[in-house]
Amino acid sequence: MTILAFVVVAGPLAGTFAAAAGARARPAGWTGAAGACLALAAAVWLTIGQLHRPPLRGLGGFLYVDSLSCFFMFTVAVVTVLAAVGSVGYVAAEEAAGRLSGFQVRLYYIFFGLFAALMLASMETGNLGLLFVLIEASTLASAALVGLEGKASSLEAAWKYVIITSLGVTMALAGTLFLFYSASGLHLAADLRLTWPYLFAHARLLAPDSLRLAFLLAVVGYGTKVGLAPMHTWLPDAHAEAPSPGSAMLSAALLNTGMYAIIRFFAIARAALGPEFPRVVLLVFGFLSVTIGVLFMVRKGNFKRLFAYSSVEHMGIIAVALGFGGVLGLYGALLHTLNHAIAKTVLFLTSGDVALRYRTREAAGVAGLLTAVPLTGAALLLGSVAVLGSPPFGLFISEFTIVRAGFAGASPVLPLLLLLLFAVAFVAFARTTTGMATGEPALATGADPAVSPYRGRAVGLTAVLPAAAGLVVLLVLGLWIPAGLGTLISHSIAVL
């Protein structure tokens, strides 16, 4: 089992090594995709093996895998596979069009693999200090993806991203420090005092004042990575400027990694301080994020920014769900994490195809997608419907669960407000995406969208296949939750 945990992390590094050894775009891409598949297979195997067993421990608490880790690891591994397959076509087409040099392509695969491996590794550690180290390292790896294109705008976005999130995560380190300090009464060995299972088991003995400060700093700090408002300002820029499969990784994997760290702190705070304080903190940040995400979605413009603001909204929804609490709230939060990750991957990968064909990222420059490229147009429309929480897709179930969890609480005001915001989001988001899908294909930019930018059938397939696969999974999750997944989520809740 310990070996499997290492395979999960080593898998995505295959692409990194291939690119570092000098492989060209396509072989590096295929190697990366194969490595991601290996990681997913190992993650699934590990999850199944661990499902009815006590958590996997090792290396003096540095390795710790419980159901919650498995759930997030599975989510990130699924996203990595979809994005790695999507990268093959996208990056090769960008290179063929002369927008990326051979060196940039190699950098892309090096940092893509590193980024994925670091995120998967951060889910396997029980040491909160190491968690910080890995999350900060994943920030740096992904910053290289954001700045990859080397234009002034992408460098500006990368700078903003790296400086804001580094500052944020440093705050989380200060929070980790205060958590460590709050445990000074426990007489644990120094190594164990940062280890999550021990802290959680002894939560009642932690010094409450210092823990309260620790939780606040952790939510603000890791919340910067999650994109909780008002620390979300880096997010739309970074998502808009990264290559599209990279944006998918940012939105669907990185934000969840930050949320995972917050959930770990949340569990300790809830056990030690009682439910009220963590609940209020998460509800405040959550509602602020949903509101800001929705309001900025009203503006028409760059469609990748639109998807990015939708991520702010959805991360807010997950924080609200954690705040609502109870079995329903936590169940909804985790289910929503998986659903949103897959839906956003579909949208960002589709946006990559659209950007390649229309040579623009402005929504106003895109029309007639359904006529010109029916498959991509359909994926965009279905993906938007899914991400907005319409039946029969999975997000409907999870949002419904979250709202129900809200009504189970004391006041019906909060869930009603959430429903209202969902409605505004629906109108704002669908207005832009339907405009892109319908109408006559405009040729204003001099690009004919019907001409395939990919060379070779297999590569062309990578543009459609991951999005289609993601939509199928979302549809399945909307109709039926597989028994294994249901057990995994309820075991994860039991951990908290």
Next chain:
Amino acid sequence: MQSLSATSAPGVLLDLSGVVILLLAFACLGSKLFNRYVAYYGAQSVVLSFAAGVSAYAFHSVELWVLAGATLMIKGIGIPLAARRLLIRRLDLKRDSALATGLSTSLIVGGGLTAFAYLVTRPQLLPHGLVAAAVVPLSTAVILLGALAMVVRRHTVAQLVGWLIVENGVFLAAITLVAAFPFIVEAGIFLDVVAGVLMMLVFVSGLTRQLASASAAELRELQG
């Protein structure tokens, strides 16, 4: 919990280093020249490595000695030297004009933040008589001052120095508060800082070169 009392000799030295580090953060906040930013940061890191050395001596910890040495070599000498060579001299940076507020305003706000740091951390959190009770408010103030420098300064190099000061504040808190973070974690944090600085150096020099040739309209590209 092994912790130093405030009246022991190492405790007094740590306290003193904390005060000097805070003063250097103020000095950085109150200056306008890129050269000085880097010089104050370097001096602060040297004092920090001294503090780590004191802590290492008091706890007989080999790992802390290693960290003290690494702090001196990398944060005290390496990073300031690299910043001076690669950024300030090559990009010919002299006077920072991209300030959101005047110097006096930012110093006054900095004073307020220091008072706030004492208000938040002093009374409830820490048992009296330990050196941590004196140093943690100081390091919290350093963290806030670094963050303030990042907010009021718009130039990328100034923001980079601001982040490094925040990092120093956290490190100061770490060596007095816990003294015993697992070494892998400490080393990992250190590596992250170094990698972060390298990455930021690349972005800053790329950005400055791009903007020198591009129009100012480019800066407004990312809005909304």
